[in-house]
Amino acid sequence: MQIGTLRRLSALFLIVLVGGTARAAEPPKSGNPVFDKAVQLVLDKFYDVSALDRFKEAVRREVEDPKSPLTVTSPDERVHQAIDTVLASLQASHTGHFSKDTIDYFELADIFRYAIRDDIKRLFPPDGDVTYPGIGMIAKPGNGLWYVSDVYDGSPAARAGILVGDEIVTVDGAPYYEIASFKDKVGRAVDMQLRRRPGAELTNVKVQVESLKPLPTFEKAIAESARIVERGGRKIGYMHLWTLAAPHSMGAVAEALAEGPLKDADGLVLDLRGRWGGGSADAAELFVGNTPPFRLIPRSGEQELANVRWHRPVVGIIDEGTRSGLEVFAYALKANHIPLVGSRTAGALLAGRAYLLPDDSLLELAVANAIIGDNVRLEGSGVQPDVPVEFSLPYAAGEDPQRDAAIDEMQRILARGEAQRG
Known part of the structure; x- marks a missing residue:
């Protein structure tokens, strides 16, 4: 040749x-x-x-x-x-396709609103405010049925008494669809038939349909989730961090801890079983940072929170819904010896971006790798709990073994602290 x-x-x-x-x-x-x-x-x-x-x-x-x-x-x-x-x-995580008949579409459209900013007013006229008709409830399919997986705190679904694990049988006498079941029904109540236990009689509830804005709905749910659980003379705080993507997510947590219903809690159970991640990579600093809390006091004398730090005990709850930014949060807690209860996190830590396709469906695409510290990659591996507790969704009837186990763990921590001080 x-x-x-x-x-x-x-x-x-x-x-x-x-x-x-x-x-x-x-x-x-x-x-x-x-x-x-x-x-x-x-x-x-x-x-x-x-x-x-x-x-x-x-x-x-x-x-x-x-x-x-x-x-x-x-x-x-x-x-x-x-x-x-x-x-x-x-x-890969952060890679999926979403159409307008799913709640995911609207929540991601609001989270990625800057990425689709050129089309946001056309998609959601007249002002570009992302809204969808709903009741503040998420359901997952299984064995050909739909089961309630999330009920946003303070939502119409929560007020109506819908519980995680409920089987959704019908909405206004028809099969359940995430968006279509509530379309054109904003401002009125729908009749829902639920089954709470296998083979049990149906439970009938009326639920008001609202026009929901995803990010404000998340912020409200985070704030509304704050409560005190009394156990053995101790005040155990609980708060559900649904996402870090809403602008005021961590602000709602800080306010509840510093001035709200959790300010007198002896310890905190922080629920990281979220819907989406997002947010700042240093969000966990509120619990693991070393800078002291401080306030600003103007001439009026009305104090303003400038920085909040929580120095009392914390227990985290994690599961496969703990993803992306919430996984970084969980990893930071674990690295600082804060116990985690539940099941392995999603193993979904990449940087995602949204793109509109010609039919206005949404394509989420992983556009960058994500590494923690020197060389820790959570994508595909996730964060393991210190106290493994499984949770079975169908017919849970609102019972939550992971939350119960986290509260028990906090009781043990507080008891040990009292014994050491005594």
């Missing part, structure tokens, strides 16, 4: 090989603008280049499968299923 030919083949070999492995050819286009836009965003923005060959093969299989063709005229449901299938090949 001539030297010139060898050189040309070598150059071609270097183009095809990247990092010692063959790079897959670009996947074929499907002809569907929504699917193709999602694919292109992954190819352009996804943080882990090493996963793209696997992704391209998944796209190729999806497009070329004769049993499930993707065309411009494909139904939305088929397109969304295809996007979910190819995204799953990336095996």
Whole structure:
């Protein structure tokens, strides 16, 4: 073989090989603008280049499968299923596809409102305020049924007495849908049928439908969750940190501890079983920071909180809902020897960003890796509890073994402290 030919083949070999492995050819286009836009965003923005060959093969299989063709005229449901299938090949958190028939869509739209700022007023006229019709309740599917997984504190669902674990049988006599069950019903009550125990008679409740703003709803739920549990003459505070993404999330916690219902608590149970992460990476400083608390006192004499630090005992509750920024929070607590009760966190710690697709569905995409300290990566591994306690959702009837175990742990901590002082 001539030297010139060898050189040309070598150059071609270097183009095809990247990092010692063959790079897959670009996947074929499907002809569907929504699917193709999602694919292109992954190819352009996804943080882990090493996963793209696997992704391209998944796209190729999806497009070329004769049993499930993707065309411009494909139904939305088929397109969304295809996007979910190819995204799953990336095996990463902060990567998903959300349509307007889910609560996730609206909550993420508010969390990522800056990323979609050019379209926010068009999507949510006239002022760009993200809202959806709902009752402040999240449900998860299982075995073909829907079970209440979260009830936001202070919400219509909480006021109506809906409990975590309830099976949702019907809403106004029809099957339950996250958004459609409450659409065009804001300002009036819906009739819900729930089943609290397997085979039990149905429980009927009336729930007022409201126009909910996701981030303010979270802030209200955090503030409303604060309460004191009396155990053995001790005051144990409890607060549920639903997310760090709302602007006033940690402010609500600080106010409850410094001036609100938890100011006289002997210890605090902090519930990190959230919906979303977000927030500042140093949010746990309120509990583990070394700077002293201080107040500002203007001429009027009315004190203003400038900095709050909690120096009394803390116990955290974690589970698979503890993700992203809340996982960093949990890791910081554990690193500072604050006990964690519950089950392993989600192992979902990457930096995500939202993109709008041509049908206004939302694509969340991991765009950066996340490392804690020298080389700690929680993605895929999570944070393990110090006191493992499992929780079974179906028909829990509001019972919460993880919260109960955390309160018991706090009792033991306070008792030990009293014994040492005595």
